[in-house]
Amino acid sequence: MTTRMPLISVEDLTVTYGDRIGCNGVSFDLFPGEVLGIVGESGSGKSTLLNAVSGQLEPAVGQIHYRTRLNETADIYRMSEPERRFLMRTDWAFVHQNPRDGLRMGVSAGANIGERLMGVGWRHYGEIRSTALSWLGKVEIFEDRVDDPPTTFSGGMQQRLQIARNLVSGPRLVFMDEPTGGLDVSVQARLLDLLRGLVSDLGLSAIIVTHDLAVARLLSHRLMVMQGGEVVESGLTDQVLDDPQHPYTQLLVSSILQV
Amino acid sequence: MYVAVKGGEKAIDNAHKYLAEERRGATDVAELSLSQISEQLSHAVSRVMAEGSLYDKDLAALAIKQARGDLIEAIFLIRAYRTTLPRFGYSAPLDTSEMDLDRRISATFKDLPGGQVLGPTFDYTHRLLDFALAAEGLEPQKAEAAEAPLDEEVPRVLELLNAEGLIEQSAPADYDDTAPVGDLTREPLEFPADRDLRLQNLARGDEGFILALGYSTQRGYARNHAFVGEVRLGDVTVEVIPEELGFAIEIGDITITECETVNQFQGSKTAPAQFTRGYGLAFGHSERKVISMALVDRALRCHELGEDQVAPVQDDEFVLSHSDNIQATGFVEHIKLPHYVDFQSELELVRRLRRNAEDNIREAAE
Amino acid sequence: MSNSAAPSYNFAYLDEQTKRMIRRALLKAVAIPGYQVPFASREMPMPYGWGTGGIQVTAAVIGPDDCLKVIDQGSDDTTNAVSIRKFFAKVGDIETTEETERATVIQTRHRIPETELTEDQILVYQVPIPEPLRFLEPKETETRKMHALEEYGLMHVKLYEDISQHGEIATTYAYPVKVDGRYVMDPSPTPKFDNPKMNNMAALQLFGAGREKRIYAIPPYTEVVSLDFDDHPFSIQKWDEPCALCGTRDSFLDEVILDDQGGRMFVCSDSHHCAKRQAEGHRGALSADPALETEEVAP
Numbered sequence: 072m073t074t075r076m077p078l079i080s081v082e083d084l085t086v087t088y089g090d091r092i093g094c095n096g097v098s099f100d101l102f103p104g105e106v107l108g109i110v111g112e113s114g115s116g117k118s119t120l121l122n123a124v125s126g127q128l129e130p131a132v133g134q135i136h137y138r139t140r141l142n143e144t145a146d147i148y149r150m151s152e153p154e155r156r157f158l159m160r161t162d163w164a165f166v167h168q169n170p171r172d173g174l175r176m177g178v179s180a181g182a183n184i185g186e187r188l189m190g191v192g193w194r195h196y197g198e199i200r201s202t203a204l205s206w207l208g209k210v211e212i213f214e215d216r217v218d219d220p221p222t223t224f225s226g227g228m229q230q231r232l233q234i235a236r237n238l239v240s241g242p243r244l245v246f247m248d249e250p251t252g253g254l255d256v257s258v259q260a261r262l263l264d265l266l267r268g269l270v271s272d273l274g275l276s277a278i279i280v281t282h283d284l285a286v287a288r289l290l291s292h293r294l295m296v297m298q299g300g301e302v303v304e305s306g307l308t309d310q311v312l313d314d315p316q317h318p319y320t321q322l323l324v325s326s327i328l329q330v
Numbered sequence: 331m332y333v334a335v336k337g338g339e340k341a342i343d344n345a346h347k348y349l350a351e352e353r354r355g356a357t358d359v360a361e362l363s364l365s366q367i368s369e370q371l372s373h374a375v376s377r378v379m380a381e382g383s384l385y386d387k388d389l390a391a392l393a394i395k396q397a398r399g400d401l402i403e404a405i406f407l408i409r410a411y412r413t414t415l416p417r418f419g420y421s422a423p424l425d426t427s428e429m430d431l432d433r434r435i436s437a438t439f440k441d442l443p444g445g446q447v448l449g450p451t452f453d454y455t456h457r458l459l460d461f462a463l464a465a466e467g468l469e470p471q472k473a474e475a476a477e478a479p480l481d482e483e484v485p486r487v488l489e490l491l492n493a494e495g496l497i498e499q500s501a502p503a504d505y506d507d508t509a510p511v512g513d514l515t516r517e518p519l520e521f522p523a524d525r526d527l528r529l530q531n532l533a534r535g536d537e538g539f540i541l542a543l544g545y546s547t548q549r550g551y552a553r554n555h556a557f558v559g560e561v562r563l564g565d566v567t568v569e570v571i572p573e574e575l576g577f578a579i580e581i582g583d584i585t586i587t588e589c590e591t592v593n594q595f596q597g598s599k600t601a602p603a604q605f606t607r608g609y610g611l612a613f614g615h616s617e618r619k620v621i622s623m624a625l626v627d628r629a630l631r632c633h634e635l636g637e638d639q640v641a642p643v644q645d646d647e648f649v650l651s652h653s654d655n656i657q658a659t660g661f662v663e664h665i666k667l668p669h670y671v672d673f674q675s676e677l678e679l680v681r682r683l684r685r686n687a688e689d690n691i692r693e694a695a696e
Numbered sequence: 697m698s699n700s701a702a703p704s705y706n707f708a709y710l711d712e713q714t715k716r717m718i719r720r721a722l723l724k725a726v727a728i729p730g731y732q733v734p735f736a737s738r739e740m741p742m743p744y745g746w747g748t749g750g751i752q753v754t755a756a757v758i759g760p761d762d763c764l765k766v767i768d769q770g771s772d773d774t775t776n777a778v779s780i781r782k783f784f785a786k787v788g789d790i791e792t793t794e795e796t797e798r799a800t801v802i803q804t805r806h807r808i809p810e811t812e813l814t815e816d817q818i819l820v821y822q823v824p825i826p827e828p829l830r831f832l833e834p835k836e837t838e839t840r841k842m843h844a845l846e847e848y849g850l851m852h853v854k855l856y857e858d859i860s861q862h863g864e865i866a867t868t869y870a871y872p873v874k875v876d877g878r879y880v881m882d883p884s885p886t887p888k889f890d891n892p893k894m895n896n897m898a899a900l901q902l903f904g905a906g907r908e909k910r911i912y913a914i915p916p917y918t919e920v921v922s923l924d925f926d927d928h929p930f931s932i933q934k935w936d937e938p939c940a941l942c943g944t945r946d947s948f949l950d951e952v953i954l955d956d957q958g959g960r961m962f963v964c965s966d967s968h969h970c971a972k973r974q975a976e977g978h979r980g981a982l983s984a985d986p987a988l989e990t991e992e993v994a995p
């Protein structure tokens with residue numbers, strides 16, 4: 072009975088926008104420490120799926136079961152709103168494509184990192200500050216920027232700050248929506264390196280939405296390919312990318328890997 | 331030796347006497363009568379009635395006189411009076427298609443049942459100062475009466491479109507017209523607010539604020555492509571249905587201005603395209619107010635119509651929380667009240683922070 | 697307004713229907729300390745922002761046997777305090793006083809009296825912005841949710857920012873408190889000097905915000921804690937010198953500018969407290985006869 076239980080288990084998830092299908096009948100399991108990539112072109116339903124799984128967009132059909140720290144299974148759309156919001160700001164993290172969506176632009180980097188800690192009751196300024204400084208180090212931002220607001224940061228720094236702000240609470244599950252999307256190539260490479268290091272050092276589970284197969288290959292263990300709201304292919308990342316079965320996946324792979 | 335300031339009470343009494351003197355102005359000039367105000371400053375009276383939410387021309391005239399022509403002050407006087415009045419009940423919905431029309435225009439159809447009726451309007455006047463008016467006692471030329479009387483019942487333009495299914499219904503299919511209409515003077519406004527409360531708020535709202543918001547939609551902040559389907563001005567009968575009687579009795583006529591706009595259409599492959607609506611209504615003759623109100627009403631319906639909220643005018647909390655000029659003027663002007671202790675607290679802090687900073691600079695230098 | 701208008705209004709201006717509505721809101725507020733109860737605030741004959749919330753609360757709780765004191769900035773004689781006191785004297789023929797001890801209802805703007813209040817007294821605060829989270833989050837729908845879910849991290853973000861920018865918490869008035877371990881509350885723009893008085897106060901504390909249509913309350917003997925950090929504890933203002941008139945060192949002092957050469961003095965903001973101390977013979981540096989420090993002097 073001690074077989075590995077999935078951290079999150081998605082069953083038959085369907086999201087509709089009026090008459091239009093956002094994603095249709097998606098099921099998957101994510102195990103602790105596993106990184107799942109969701110790829111597909113824009114409009115394929117991958118962001119819809121991510122928003123639904125992360126508790127921000129109620130699906131029309133389907134269930135999402137999450138295994139809490141207490142080793143209990145909870146349906147995230149059946150739990151109360153306080154429980155869900157608590158989960159979202161402690162156990163989960165969400166890294167937005169645009170750091171402005173995930174940061175508080177008007178307050179300092181230190182306060183951005185400290186917010187989640189204060190939200191769960193930290194009341195020692197010195198400890199909050201030293202934790203913020205240590206996280207700045209982890210995401211390769213100089214400590215002397217701790218009192219500067221993110222508006223004074225470059226795009227890459229803002230994205231790294233967003234990651235620190237999210238990971239400071241020690242989440243078990245991280246959702247990322249095109250985390251390298253708005254960055255230029257050299258900055259992307261550095262961020263990917265950093266993300267890969269953090270995910271493996273902290274043993275995080277993650278679901279990463281990206282249209283960039285190179286990002287998916289670098290970060291994820293498993294891959295789901297979406298087209299028109301449906302999952303058309305899934306499997307181990309290398310397997311899917313090296314030996315794509317579905318014609319759409321073949322098209323995606325051929326169009327990217329030539330570069 | 332220092333003597334603390336005393337005598338606030340006496341100073342206030344004297345200030346009020348001074349105010350009364352100033353209101354009267356030079357005593358060799360005849361005093362304004364209320365009938366002069368209600369007859370000759372009728373737009374001012376309309377505005378005070380509309381934003382004061384009390385239909386009474388004499389009281390509005392009194393308020394304007396007492397407020398020395400400051401209309402927001404006059405609206406305030408009316409509001410403070412209105413709130414003390416007992417409430418007998420709510421009227422039945424007005425039927426504006428039975429309005430005794432003074433003016434009715436449509437920007438969407440050149441000719442239509444009931445016709446275009448210009449009525450008393452500033453439109454098409456040349457805004458040239460009429461120096462002849464400065465000389466009192468001139469009788470204006472009489473307007474000629476139309477050859478044929480207006481129709482008894484003039485159909486509303488939007489209903490003509492509705493007959494063809496070209497415009498959305500005035501109420502959604504699931505609307506319960508027996509449910510009580512909200513009243514924000516009796517219940518605190520909560521968000522998100524339904525359309526009945528939004529319209530009540532806008533009808534009482536400051537003309538300038540509503541005008542500016544309506545204007546902002548035309549300049550691209552949540553543009554909603556409005557056509558004035560119809561503006562009508564005239565008298566309607568107010569009816570109430572006393573519970574003990576169970577049928578409607580007329581309690582009087584009031585003059586109102588109403589505007590219905592025809593706004594950008596909606597539709598999809600499955601749902602045929604339809605125009606949408608905006609609505610404005612005010613006591614008295616207030617065209618600027620009702621047209622602006624219809625634009626703002628339409629913008630505030632963005633969620634219901636599945637539009638993105640991109641501009642302030644679509645944000646019900648922003649619009650409805652700031653439209654009331656009595657709330658606004660009170661709070662804005664209250665900062666002239668003493669804030670000695672708050673300021674003292676800040677002063678103490680700033681002095682201390684500056685001292686600390688100076689100490690730090692000195693230490694760094696040493 | 698002429699005096700002849702007075703008889704046509706109900707006792708204490710508001711009609712009984714409205715008073716009942718306000719009392720219901722007050723009862724709810726007392727039952728849930730620190731929670732902002734929406735109420736159908738009426739238009740009052742004073743402007744919004746000038747104490748309409750406090751006046752409605754006072755009107756709803758005051759009776760013919762009560763004795764009312766009104767202060768603004770701690771003083772009985774500031775214009776707005778005079779105006780409100782006169783209003784109640786006119787519409788309710790209510791006895792008024794400047795003596796803190798004699799009053800059964802005290803309406804205040806921006807101060808808590810220095811004299812300790814008793815179980816027989818009600819302190820009514822005029823509140824401009826009841827929402828402590830308002831300037832961190834402008835949306836009412838969101839702040840109500842934050843209160844409901846006890847999500848107060850953002851409040852500490854503000855205090856954190858203060859310390860990181862200024863080395864200390866730079867909020868000097870309307871300093872946020874947590875009431876009865878549950879709701880974060882704005883004590884109205886009283887200086888933080890007064891915050892400790894709110895904790896475990898014997899008197900009932902009622903807060904009225906007329907324009908914002910909210911009522912909240914702190915029942916007698918309720919814990920009220922000023923938010924802070926363990927290593928940056930809450931502290932109150934201190935002055936380098938005592939009151940120039942009564943010599944006290946433990947009341948809130950107003951600064952009075954004496955000339956344009958930087959000359960200034962500090963005097964009690966609580967005018968009754970200062971007058972009482974002077975009547976008891978206490979003297980400060982700028983009193984009429986500073987020599988009489990220890991002697992009884994007739995008022």
